[in-house]
Amino acid sequence: MGGSDSPAGQDRGRGRIGIVGGGSIGVGWAIVFARAGHVTTVFEPEETRRRILVEEVxxxxxxxDAFGLLDEAPAEIVARLAVTGDLSEALDGAEHVQECAPESLPLKLELFERMDAGADDTTTLASSSSSMTISGIAAGLNGRSRCLLAxxxxxxxxxxxVELAPxxxxxxxxxxxARELFSAAGMLPVTVHHEIDCLVFNRLxxxxxxxxxxxxxxxVVSPADLDLVVSEGLARRWSVIGPLAVAExxxxxxxVAHAGFMGPVYGRIGMERGQENPWESDVVQRVAEDLESRFPPSSRDxxxxxxxxxxxxxxSERRRRSG
Ligand SMILES: NC(=O)c1ccc[n+]([C@@H]2O[C@H](COP(=O)([O-])OP(=O)(O)OC[C@H]3O[C@@H](n4cnc5c(N)ncnc54)[C@H](O)[C@@H]3O)[C@@H](O)[C@H]2O)c1
Structure with a gap:
């Protein structure tokens, strides 16, 4: 890996990936795709950043590797990566391009125009944006039908x-x-059915x-104790099952029982906060039906x-690790 040399690693039969922007998220995605066997080229305009990117990966x-989370040697994965200061090299022959540039609309508009003009017609163009919609970024492009937020x-x-928001x-x-690509790379894609600010992850x-x-x-509480309530309380359970399943x-x-006695209390708290969002019984019922199919009441215990x-x-793992 390094410079704009072609990566020497084996692609394990997977398509090429282009990453646009090699900051925190660009590096993270590069690891995901190269680890999954994709030859991956990262476009990063800043030279200083390009120099340290390899070492960071x-x-x-x-x-x-030290935690046993790789199934091949790090060097084999690094060999599939290239870093370049030339956008066209990241687009060249890519099956999927993942944009990870700074969160600026003018910048993303310009980049998507260049990506749409430079990538093959069949290349998927995805943005990692946390706060924008793909409508806001790609509506004016000829190739907008191959664009989405990931x-x-x-x-x-x-x-x-990974949230897929078309x-x-x-x-x-x-x-x-995109769903197939991310699943094969070990990710768990969820589909956001209609565009909404901040999607689901950041809304929650x-x-x-x-x-x-x-x-x-x-x-009411100190910042440290509040963090403790989440990290040692709510998040413990949420690391196993989501909040709806916890309530179930x-x-x-x-x-349904939870909604019966906590719903009105949460509704009142919402009102105190200026939010009139009572728990609606038809929504609770819809969620209950979904939960019953995932957690059949007959085997509740x-x-x-x-x-x-x-x-x-x-x-037990935490105790083992803390000695
Ligand atoms: N950081 C997070 O927790 C997080 C989580 C999810 C999504 N995101 C999204 O991912 C994107 C990137 O965020 P980040 O935290 O990695 O930012 P970052 O600032 O760490 O990285 C951005 C990189 O893009 C490079 N860059 C600057 N101009 C560019 C250009 N014209 N073309 C290509 N690259 C350019 C920068 O040099 C930098 O290396 C943002 O859209 C952000 O909303 C961030």
């Missing part, structure tokens, strides 16, 4: 969820191809942070036992 791969958590090689103009084949994060800041503002498994009667065992496994 090597350090992270070394860490992943938003990662940070770092994407450890947070496996615009109304995005072709179904583009979404299907934003809702929690909004309340956290208000609780600190009102002197936590009490007999599931989320086994599911609770499974959840607790997963938490025990995590706790």
């Amino acid at each position: 090597e350090v992270r791969l070394g860490e992943l 938003h990662p958590g940070n770092p994407p090689y450890l947070i496996r969820v 615009a109304p103009f995005t072709a179904r084949e583009t979404v299907d191809a 994060q934003g809702a929690l942070l909004r309340e956290a800041l208000l609780l600190v503002r009102d002197g 498994l936590n009490i007999r009667g599931g989320i 086994d599911q609770v036992l499974w959840r607790d065992r997963e938490l025990m496994r995590l706790e």
Whole structure:
């Protein structure tokens, strides 16, 4: 890897990937794709950044290797990567281009125009943007039907969820191809059904942070204790099952029972915060039906036992590591 040399590594039969912008997320995506066997070329305009990028990838791969999270030697993965200061080299022959440039609309508009003009017609063009929509970035392009948002958590090689958010103009084949590509690379794609600011990941994060800041503002809890409530409380369970599933498994009667006694309280708290979002019974019912198909009530005790065992496994691993 290095300079604009072609990568020497084996591609394991996977298509080429272009990464546009080699900052935190660009490096993260480069690791995801190269680890999955793709020859991956990172376009990074800043020379100083280009020089340290290789080392950054090597350090992270070394860490992943030390935790047994790679199935080949870091050097084999690094050999599939190239870094370039020339955008056309990242676009050349790429099956998928993942844009990871700074969060500036004028910059992304200009980049997508260049990407659309320079990439093959069949190349998927994805943006990692956290706060924009692909409609806002790509509506004016001839090739807009091959554009979508593919938003990662940070770092994407450890947070496996990626949100796929198409615009109304995005072709179904583009979404299907992205889903297949990310799944094969070990990611867990979720589809955002219509465009919305901040998608799902950051909306949920934003809702929690909004309340956290208000609780600190009102002197209810210290910042350190608030973090503890999440990291040692809520997030422990959420690392095994999501918040809807927690509500389902936590009490007999599931989320419908939870809604019966906590729904009005949460509704009142929302009103105190100037948000009139009562728990609507038809929505609760829809969620309950989905939960019942994932967690059939007939085997509820086994599911609770499974959840607790997963938490025990995590706790035991934490204790083992902290000596
Ligand atoms: N950091 C996060 O937690 C996170 C999470 C999800 C999504 N994102 C999104 O990913 C994108 C990148 O964020 P980041 O945190 O990696 O930013 P960053 O600042 O770490 O990296 C951006 C990189 O792009 C390079 N760059 C500057 N101008 C460029 C240009 N014209 N073309 C290509 N590259 C250019 C910069 O030199 C830098 O290396 C943003 O859209 C952001 O919203 C970030």
